[in-house]
Amino acid sequence: xxxxxxxxxxxxxxxxxxxxxxxxxxxxxxxxxxxxxxxxxxxxxxxxxxxxxxxxxxxxxxxxxxxxxxxxxxxxxxxxxxxxxxxxxxxxxxxxxxxxxxxxxxxxxxxxxxxxxxxxxxxxxxxxxxxxxxxxxxxxxxxxxxxxxxxxxxxxxxxxxxxxxxxxxxxxxxxxxxxxxxxxxxxxxxxxxxxxxxxxxxxxxxxxxxxxxxxxxxxxxxxxxxxxxxxxxxxxxxxxxxxxxxxxxxxxxxxxxxxxxxxxxxxxxxxxxxxxxxxxxxxxx
Amino acid sequence: xxxxxxxxxxxxxxxxxxxxxxxxxxxxxxxxxxxxxxxxxxxxxxxxxxxxxxxxxxxxxxxxxxxxxxxxxxxxxxxxxxxxxxxxxxxxxxxxxxxxxxxxxxxxxxxxxxxxxxxxxxxxxxxxxxxxxxxxxxxxxxxxxxxxxxxxxxxxxxxxxxxxxxxxxxxxxxxxxxxxxxxxxxxxxxxxxxxxxxxxxxxxxxxxxxxxxxxxxxxxxxxxxxxxxxxxxxxxxxxxxxxxxxxxxxxxxxxxxxxxxxxxxxxxx
Numbered sequence: 181x182x183x184x185x186x187x188x189x190x191x192x193x194x195x196x197x198x199x200x201x202x203x204x205x206x207x208x209x210x211x212x213x214x215x216x217x218x219x220x221x222x223x224x225x226x227x228x229x230x231x232x233x234x235x236x237x238x239x240x241x242x243x244x245x246x247x248x249x250x251x252x253x254x255x256x257x258x259x260x261x262x263x264x265x266x267x268x269x270x271x272x273x274x275x276x277x278x279x280x281x282x283x284x285x286x287x288x289x290x291x292x293x294x295x296x297x298x299x300x301x302x303x304x305x306x307x308x309x310x311x312x313x314x315x316x317x318x319x320x321x322x323x324x325x326x327x328x329x330x331x332x333x334x335x336x337x338x339x340x341x342x343x344x345x346x347x348x349x350x351x352x353x354x355x356x357x358x359x360x361x362x363x364x365x366x367x368x369x370x371x372x373x374x375x376x377x378x379x380x381x382x383x384x385x386x387x388x389x390x391x392x393x394x395x396x397x398x399x400x401x402x403x404x405x406x407x408x409x410x411x412x413x414x415x416x417x418x419x420x421x422x423x424x425x426x427x428x429x430x431x432x433x434x435x436x437x438x439x440x441x442x443x444x445x446x447x448x449x450x451x452x453x454x455x456x457x458x459x460x461x462x463x464x465x
Numbered sequence: 466x467x468x469x470x471x472x473x474x475x476x477x478x479x480x481x482x483x484x485x486x487x488x489x490x491x492x493x494x495x496x497x498x499x500x501x502x503x504x505x506x507x508x509x510x511x512x513x514x515x516x517x518x519x520x521x522x523x524x525x526x527x528x529x530x531x532x533x534x535x536x537x538x539x540x541x542x543x544x545x546x547x548x549x550x551x552x553x554x555x556x557x558x559x560x561x562x563x564x565x566x567x568x569x570x571x572x573x574x575x576x577x578x579x580x581x582x583x584x585x586x587x588x589x590x591x592x593x594x595x596x597x598x599x600x601x602x603x604x605x606x607x608x609x610x611x612x613x614x615x616x617x618x619x620x621x622x623x624x625x626x627x628x629x630x631x632x633x634x635x636x637x638x639x640x641x642x643x644x645x646x647x648x649x650x651x652x653x654x655x656x657x658x659x660x661x662x663x664x665x666x667x668x669x670x671x672x673x674x675x676x677x678x679x680x681x682x683x684x685x686x687x688x689x690x691x692x693x694x695x696x697x698x699x700x701x702x703x704x705x706x707x708x709x710x711x712x713x714x715x716x717x718x719x720x721x722x723x724x725x726x727x728x729x730x731x732x733x734x
Contacts, residue, residue: 285599
């Protein structure tokens with residue numbers, strides 16, 4: 181049953197050094213506040229799983245928290261490269277980073293298989309793709325009915341998944357709408373699921389019955405963090421801060437500038453600071 | 466801007482937009498493909514179905530998205546599905562007619578590298594990687610590629626096969642059991658290229674206005690083959706140019722945030 185907790189406690193209770201953890205969100209609803217809380221608590225040796233690592237993994241890798249990254253697109257979407265991740269892969273700074281690289285199709289299937297309790301995912305993929313040569317976790321199976329050779333990858337089963345959602349009701353059921361991405365699968369694939377939400381409402385009685393809902397008994401902890409996806413966005417609440425994504429490219433390009441930015445904007449801040457960051461981005465519609 | 470009144474990049478985007486038809490279901494890569502697909506939608510192909518990998522199907526953005534998951538794509542879409550559904554039912558299920566991709570590195574058989582420059586384990590430059598492209602390249606019925614020509618980008622041998630085109634050429638796709646057509650069109654800032662029917666090597670079939678053969682060769686890392694009868698790409702029309710420039714202006718304003726409070730309904734500034 182979901183427990184409502186302050187974010188600092190939800191993170192402390194559910195994340196451990198050495199865990200395999202997914203902070204998921206496919207461009208939309210990225211759990212930035214949860215990631216920053218994990219950074220403040222200084223976890224180490226994490227295996228970070230995510231389709232599109234994005235800024236929060238660039239930050240966690242740059243802060244030396246990651247032992248390994250499992251991903252399918254290590255870019256700043258629409259802007260370019262992730263410069264802290266590059267520094268780790270190209271120069272071993274701040275330390276070497278093991279990578280397990282997939283395609284989006286593989287990761288999406290692997291999360292779905294994890295949510296379905298399967299050991300692996302099977303799909304038609306990686307044909308002619310060289311990732312299959314460099315990643316030993318990309319293998320193949322032959323369909324017992326048709327003989328077709330299909331790709332197989334291990335399912336993703338994180339110790340804990342963090343996601344951000346629009347709202348929870350007082351019972352702790354969680355609603356996600358808009359670009360729903362991979363969050364439902366990532367939450368159900370994990371042993372523990374921690375959700376940050378924009379707000380808590382009394383009930384979901386007047387909502388469309390098919391909106392994505394995680395029932396309270398499938399969620400471990402919920403923390404209310406308005407603005408907690410910034411600079412990503414929460415559909416219906418505030419827009420994507422594209423300028424911040426462009427700015428990150430310059431911040432992350434320089435090791436010292438990165439450290440100074442992290443100190444000022446993450447280490448010395450708290451989850452309560454997110455609401456003010458989206459004030460100018462609230463929907464005008 | 467050349468003396469013809471448009472830039473090579475504008476010609477590239479507009480030439481690419483013309484290749485799309487109203488009944489196409491197009492899986493759109495970010496960047497140059499996204500601009501071309503939306504110019505097509507705003508000019509001759511209003512009914513085209515544009516799909517972005519974030520799960521937005523039939524989207525009609527007013528400004529070009531910065532990322533594949535900007536809120537504008539969802540707001541204007543016919544429907545938005547989860548990422549696994551996108552890749553399983555819609556792409557792997559064979560419902561995409563055109564996959565439209567860009568490339569960091571491309572070879573003459575349409576193989577694409579967006580993963581690393583140099584060795585994979587010890588790269589000189591670590592690029593973002595494949596994202597959706599490896600399966601878009603093999604599950605879409607056919608593939609269009611668009612990129613500006615440079616010797617660094619168009620190379621004899623790519624450093625990593627992120628997304629499979631025609632492999633070593635000829636029937637390489639069929640030999641791997643891939644039954645889709647693969648790359649059928651390459652649109653650069655200088656020319657239109659199509660694969661040779663037998664060897665599958667990209668061959669220049671049309672030069673953009675004011676472009677000489679030498680210029681195409683100078684900006685390409687392999688020895689360029691030209692078709693026997695070479696056409697000239699029609700120059701952009703006034704409508705095409707205005708549509709593209711208005712779209713870019715709206716996009717630039719939105720991404721800098723200045724249009725934020727003025728734009729009703731946009732969820733990504």
